[in-house]
Amino acid sequence: MRKISLLALAALTACTLPGRQTFAPAPAGPDPASVAAVNAFAGRIPLVTIAPGTTAFAAPVADAVRQALAIKPGAAFAVEAHAPRATTPNASAAALATLTPLASAVAQSIAADGVAPGNITLTARNAGDGPNIFVYVK
Secondary structure (H helix, E strand, C coil), X not given: CHHHHHHHHHHHHHCCCCCHHHHCCCCCCCCHHHHHHHHHCCCCCCCEEECCCCCCCHHHHHHHHHXXXXXXXXXXXXXXXXXXXXXXXXXXXXXXXXXXXXXXXXXXXXXXXXCCHHHEEEEEEECCCCCEEEEEEC
């Protein structure tokens, strides 16, 4: 009996408690797509994303605005037109200029949904992989 307990004690002292290095000695890094998304959105996740050429955006935007205002009645909304960087500054400006009418229409739709014009900003910048209109809530 004493021999078994000494053997068990020796086995327990030889073992260490499992730690992180035991289960994942080389933990996997973050997914490159999620890192790119965080960089493209500057750490923010858009409330609504609208692709160029979309005409039926009023109902989804109104629903998202209504839900955001239910959580925070004084919420501010940022409408941003994003276009990827082009080879020249003039080409980048032209790509953003094509998105301006849609971004303006989205901002007007948000104002029509009852948000005060002072709580809506409209901007454009070169970012992301493709042209899109993003609506962020603050």
